[in-house]
Amino acid sequence: MKIYSLAFAFIPLALKAFQILIPMDETQKNHLKAYGIAYWTLKQDVEIYWLLNYRGGSFLLPGNKAIINECNIRGVSYEQISDAQANSILQEIAQPEVNMDALKLEKAPKIAVYSPKSKQPWDDAVTLALTYAEIPYDVVYDDEVLNGVLKNYDWLHLHHEDFTGQYGRFYAQYGNAPWYKQQVKENEEIAKRWGFAKVSQLKLAVAKKIDEFVVNGGFMFAMCSATDSYDIALAAEGVDICGSVYDGDPADPDMNKKLDYSKGYAFENYKLNPDPLFSENS
Numbered sequence: 001m002k003i004y005s006l007a008f009a010f011i012p013l014a015l016k017a018f019q020i021l022i023p024m025d026e027t028q029k030n031h032l033k034a035y036g037i038a039y040w041t042l043k044q045d046v047e048i049y050w051l052l053n054y055r056g057g058s059f060l061l062p063g064n065k066a067i068i069n070e071c072n073i074r075g076v077s078y079e080q081i082s083d084a085q086a087n088s089i090l091q092e093i094a095q096p097e098v099n100m101d102a103l104k105l106e107k108a109p110k111i112a113v114y115s116p117k118s119k120q121p122w123d124d125a126v127t128l129a130l131t132y133a134e135i136p137y138d139v140v141y142d143d144e145v146l147n148g149v150l151k152n153y154d155w156l157h158l159h160h161e162d163f164t165g166q167y168g169r170f171y172a173q174y175g176n177a178p179w180y181k182q183q184v185k186e187n188e189e190i191a192k193r194w195g196f197a198k199v200s201q202l203k204l205a206v207a208k209k210i211d212e213f214v215v216n217g218g219f220m221f222a223m224c225s226a227t228d229s230y231d232i233a234l235a236a237e238g239v240d241i242c243g244s245v246y247d248g249d250p251a252d253p254d255m256n257k258k259l260d261y262s263k264g265y266a267f268e269n270y271k272l273n274p275d276p277l278f279s280e281n282s
Helices: 002-013 031-043 065-074 083-094 125-133 142-146 178-193 199-215 226-235
Strands: 019-022 048-052 058-062 079-081 101-105 111-114 138-140 155-158 219-222
Touching: 019 031, 019 065, 019 083, 031 048, 031 058, 031 065, 031 125, 048 083, 058 083, 079 083, 083 101, 111 125, 142 178, 142 199, 155 199, 178 199, 199 219, 199 226, 219 226
Parallel strands: 111 138, 111 155, 155 219
Antiparallel strands: 019 058, 019 079, 048 058, 048 101
């Protein structure tokens, strides 16, 4: 009896008398929670479609009461449409003259957010958004990355991180701030623990571990200071680009001649700013 009851409990997720369109345009009441619904559905082993550039990047889900109930609980706008309407939408998206695509999603990714454990003076928008959307994630930092935990994840998000070892170049503005001093202390302790003489060497090792993760099929999304500093760290391998206020000795005056742009992901032909007190890397 228990076996039959279990099988029956999963039948509603497989029924498709209709389909559910979760719009992501101005009609959506809660965009972040809508992403959470998509993730929750994938966690139920139900495949969905992400309709790229269709009504703001809407989601097409199989129709069942469980998904509708979850939408109602989370305050997410949805539309019940017929199979014929759903097929019409997919046909519209498939037209070669439109800049749209229907991306089939089959698995809920396991997400890691690269972020320090200590408190910083700004909120981490990524973790705030994921928490609000009810999408689970783990926070990892240098120790975890160097210990090889990234192989357990599908998606890695990088946010407020300076992979060059220059702490966001905040020395001129915040060099005496308690949070800045704490950040320097913690990073130097991690570097020492792993046998690195400088934080820049630690961050390069972390960047290369992340590169391994991507090469092996992992997805990495970088924003804020992580976007350019990640590429710079890889391109500057073996070159001292940090001023004395960051690592105790002057930067290589010929650093811009020694950069290997081919090691980076996105940027090339940039020039690093030699002034360590200037807030931008390049």
